[in-house]
Each structure stands twice: as structure tokens, then as C-alpha cells.
Amino acid sequence: MNVPSLLLLPMWVTSTSFFSSIVIADARPDPAVSTTLVPLSHSQEAPISQFSSEMNAQSPGTPEVRVAHHQDLNKKILAALIVASTLLAVVLIFLVFFWVYLSKNSKKKSKSKSSANSGNAGGLPLKPMVNKLNTSAVIGKKGSAAVFDYQLLEAATNHFQERSVSGEGGRGVIYKARFSEKLLAAVKKLDDADQDAQREFENEVNWLSKIQHQNVVTLLGYCIHGQTRYLVYEMMQNGSLETQLHGPTHGSALTWHLRMKIAVDAARGLEFLHERCNPPVVHRDLKSSNILLDSDFNAKISDFGLAVSAQSTNNVKISGTVGYLAPEYLLNGKLTDKSDVYAFGIVLLELLMGRKPVEKMESTQCQSLVSWAMPQLTDRSKLPNIVDPVIKDTMDLKHLYQVAAVAVLCIQPEPSYRPLITDVLHSLIPLVPAELGGSLRASEPVATVGLDPSH
Structure with a gap:
């Protein structure tokens, strides 16, 4: 039974009840012809002969009274039928219009739903950047990650030509993708089809489908084509921090304030993972190549293939990058959020010194940045001499000492001696100008200051 029929049924019952009540009410005896005998008082009594004569006089008129009563009843029934018919007609007209309205509305909803499903299988709105794509851009949706058509x-x-390559990431090559004149994206092509690569791919999609933060890279979607998997990210025009520091430009584009801004952005991203996610997340692979920079040098943490919940860090396979692994994790497999703090300390040293975490001294020997820098980080007379030449003599010495002190705390061998990332963030924010996201006031001494070798 359709909607109009369902709505018509109670209306018909109501009309019938209404009509029946009128008929029943009109079928009751009229008080004018009631047969109830009311005893008369003695004062009102008349002689029997007079009463009989009056009854005989009135008896010929009795049928006329009954005829008048039936005519009145017929009129009332006719009026009731007219009223009921009118009400029924109004109800039918209303139902017709209501049915037309519902049918039009359902058609609109089905059209919008089908158009939404062409861009996302779950029927949920995609992220703002994906919405800019044509509806043919995606063929489905899993969580908040769109499934792209190959x-x-x-x-x-x-066609994944070499001229479209913009860099290399973990386990794959990154291509620049242009979906429209206004929308660029980065596509990471993962050719490795082993179990570890597949697990990391699924982990990446799983975490980035849930995590949304201004300092965590946005995953637009993914694609699986044969044995090859693709991850589609928002475009980060300035590449990775590793490329900026250790690439052809050797950090020339990164001023002291920009470096501090990048450190604060990365700390904010980590704080979100450690303190605000439920359950908390341990990134497990924080490094300069996984800190990406957009056109304004806003930093965002990427590559969540190794990320784990802080509640399931026991018996985790040791994975990561040499030079960033915390000692307790590397030696004993003990993984906590303090492992990410250690890796952040290494990134902070890279920003200060412009050196890689592990550098080759000779063909068979390597030198750790921590072992080389630690003795000099705590010596104020030596610290200015190990600063990256690009930023040397461009910062307030007090700020330099404070950043070095934070880095030293982060890379402590004992995890309990390391600060929480929240404490690290609060220590660095005052060193970044307000226009770059910090709290440093313009009136404070931030101009270029020459370093005194005797310090």
C-alpha cells in the first residue's frame, strides 16, 4: 500500500464516523413528539370529556407531524452527505498534491544521492579539496579517504612520466598530479607488493582517514591498480624538510624564524597525536623527510605507515630510520611517545646545524649527529660555532641557547628524562614571531646579532 492510500484510510474512517454520528443523532426522537408522559398537576387537569374531544380533534393532524419530522431528518442527512463529500474531496485533493510533492522530493534525493555516490561510496561528503574535483574523479569512498579511478x-x-616526478618518499616515487587548473596534488606510487608494504599502505589509509589537523598532511584518497598502490595527498609545494636542508639549496630558503616555525608546527602535530587523539598515536617514523612544507612553509607530518596506537606498543617490530630511533626502542624494543620526542630532538638538531643525523666520514665509517653535537650543545662558547652557516649570526643568542637546551633534553638516553611534547611546544612558541604562529612580540630583540667568540 502506497503513502496516499495509507493517509486516505484514517481520513475515510474519520469521515464515516462523522457521518454516522450525525445520522445517529438525527435518528433520536424529537422532543416535540416525545411519548414520555408527564403527569399533570391537579390544577392543570382537564375533564376527561374535554381531553377526549381535544384528542379527537387533533388526531387527524398526527400524520402531518410525523411527515414533517422525516422531511427534516432527510434534509439533515443530505446536508451531512454534502459536508462529508466536500471534506472527502478536500482530503483527496490534499493527498494528490502531497503525493506529487513527495514524488518530486524523492526524485531530487535520489539524484543527489547518486551524484554523491559517484564521488564517494559511503554517501558522505568528501573533504573540501576532493569536492573541487569533478564527480568522475573518484569512484568510491572508504572512511574519509576517496577511492580514485586509475x-x-x-x-x-x-601517464606517470618522469617529468612529473617531484621527489621520492618511503617505498615509492612521488608525482605531481594536476586534476584541474586550480587543484594540484601529490601521488605516491608504491610498487613494492610485499606484505610489509601492503600493511603500511593499509595503516596509512587507516590513520589518515581518521586524523585531521592543520599540521598533519591531508590524504585525499588512494587507488589500487593491479599490484600497484597509489596514495593521493594534498600538494606540499616546498617538498620535505630534508630536501630543503640537505638538497641542492642547503637550507638557503630557511631563515632562523622559518626554522623555528617549522619546529613549532611539527611539535603541534605531534602534540595532537600524543595528547588529543583517542587512543593516542605514536608516529614511530618522525624524520625530516616526513615533515612536508607547503607554499608558506607551514609544516605537516606525513607518512603514517608505521604509526601505532599508544595502547598497543608491546612487542612491536623495530622499524624506522637509523639516526632517529630512540636508544630504548632500538636496543630493547620499548616504544612510547617519548620515542617520538627523541626523533623530534634529532630534527631540531638538523634545523640548528644543517647536518644529517648520520653522516659518512669514510667509506666504512659513519658519524652520529648526537655523539658529535652533544659535547658542544652544552658549551655556550662552542655552540655558536656549530650552527648552520646559513643562519649563523642571525638569531638572538638567548634564543639559540634555549633551542639547544630543548634539543638536549629531547635526546636524553633515558626516556623519563625527556620532556613531554607539550612542554617542548610551550618552550618553542615564544621564539616564533606572532605572524608566523608563535607569540614573540615585534618589540623583542630579534634582529641580527653578531656572535661573540669569547662567549
Whole structure:
């Protein structure tokens, strides 16, 4: 039974009840012809002969009274039928219009739903950047990650030609993809099909489908084509921090304030993972190559393939990058949020000194940045001499000493001696100008200050 029929049924019952009540009410004896005998008082009594004569006189008129009563009843029934018919007609007209309205509304909803499903299988709105794509850009949706059509990725990257390569990431090559004149994205192509690579791919999609923060890279979607998997990220125009520091420019684009801004952005991203996610998340692979920079040098943490919940860190396979692994994790497999704090300390040293975490001294020997820098970080007379030449003599010495002190605390061998990332963040924010996201006032001494060798 359709909607109009369901609505018509109670209306018909109501009309019938109304009509029946009128008929029943009109079928009751009229008080004018009631047969109830009311005893008369003695004062009102008349002689029997007079009463009989009056009854005989009135008896011929009795049928006329009954006829008048039936005519009145017929009129009332006719009026009731007219009223009921009118009400029924109004109800029918209302139902017709209501049915037309519902049918139009359902068509609109089905159209919008089908168009939404063409861009996302779950029927939920995609992220703002994905919404800028044509509806043919994606063919489904899992969580908040869109499933891209392979042909679309192929067209956006010029068939994955070498000229579209923008860099290399963990386990794959990164291509620049142009979906429209206004929308660029980065596509990471993962050719490795072993179990570890597949697990990391699924882990990446799982975490980044849930995590949304201004300092965590946005995953637009993914694609699986044969044995090859693709991850589609928002475009980060300035590449990775590693490329900026250790690439062809050797950090020339990164001023002291920009470096501090990048450190604060990365700390904010880590604080979100450690303190605000439920359950907390341990990134497990924080390093300069996984800190990406957009066109304004806003830093965002990427690559969550190794990330784990802080509640399931027992018996975790040791994975990560040499030079960033905390000692307790590397030696004993003990993983906590303090392991990420250690890795952040290494990144902070890279920003200060412009050196890699592990550098080759000779063909068979390597030198750790921590072992080389630690003795000099705590010596104020030596510290200015190990600063990256690009930023040397460009910062307030007090700020330099404070950053060095924070780095030393982060890379302590004992995890309990390391600060929480929240404490690290609060120590660095005052060193970043307000226009770059910090709290440093313009009136404070931030101009170039020459370093005194005798210090």
C-alpha cells in the first residue's frame, strides 16, 4: 500500500464516523413528539370529556407531524452527505498534491544521492579539496579517504612520466598530479607488493582517514591498480624538510624564524597525536623527510605507515630510520611517545646545524649527529660555532641557547628524562614571531646579532 492510500484510510474512517454520528443523532426522537408522559398537576387537569374531544380533534393532524419530522431528518442527512463529500474531496485533493510533492522530493534525493555516490561510496561528503574535483574523479569512498579511478591518476600525472616526478618518499616515487587548473596534488606510487608494504599502505589509509589537523598532511584518497598502490595527498609545494636542508639549496630558503616555525608546527602535530587523539598515536617514523612544507612553509607530518596506537606498543617490530630511533626502542624494543620526542630532538638538531643525523666520514665509517653535537650543545662558547652557516649570526643568542637546551633534553638516553611534547611546544612558541604562529612580540630583540667568540 502506497503513502496516499495509507493517509486516505484514517481520513475515510474519520469521515464515516462523522457521518454516522450525525445520522445517529438525527435518528433520536424529537422532543416535540416525545411519548414520555408527564403527569399533570391537579390544577392543570382537564375533564376527561374535554381531553377526549381535544384528542379527537387533533388526531387527524398526527400524520402531518410525523411527515414533517422525516422531511427534516432527510434534509439533515443530505446536508451531512454534502459536508462529508466536500471534506472527502478536500482530503483527496490534499493527498494528490502531497503525493506529487513527495514524488518530486524523492526524485531530487535520489539524484543527489547518486551524484554523491559517484564521488564517494559511503554517501558522505568528501573533504573540501576532493569536492573541487569533478564527480568522475573518484569512484568510491572508504572512511574519509576517496577511492580514485586509475585512469584519472594516469591523466593527471601525464601517464606517470618522469617529468612529473617531484621527489621520492618511503617505498615509492612521488608525482605531481594536476586534476584541474586550480587543484594540484601529490601521488605516491608504491610498487613494492610485499606484505610489509601492503600493511603500511593499509595503516596509512587507516590513520589518515581518521586524523585531521592543520599540521598533519591531508590524504585525499588512494587507488589500487593491479599490484600497484597509489596514495593521493594534498600538494606540499616546498617538498620535505630534508630536501630543503640537505638538497641542492642547503637550507638557503630557511631563515632562523622559518626554522623555528617549522619546529613549532611539527611539535603541534605531534602534540595532537600524543595528547588529543583517542587512543593516542605514536608516529614511530618522525624524520625530516616526513615533515612536508607547503607554499608558506607551514609544516605537516606525513607518512603514517608505521604509526601505532599508544595502547598497543608491546612487542612491536623495530622499524624506522637509523639516526632517529630512540636508544630504548632500538636496543630493547620499548616504544612510547617519548620515542617520538627523541626523533623530534634529532630534527631540531638538523634545523640548528644543517647536518644529517648520520653522516659518512669514510667509506666504512659513519658519524652520529648526537655523539658529535652533544659535547658542544652544552658549551655556550662552542655552540655558536656549530650552527648552520646559513643562519649563523642571525638569531638572538638567548634564543639559540634555549633551542639547544630543548634539543638536549629531547635526546636524553633515558626516556623519563625527556620532556613531554607539550612542554617542548610551550618552550618553542615564544621564539616564533606572532605572524608566523608563535607569540614573540615585534618589540623583542630579534634582529641580527653578531656572535661573540669569547662567549
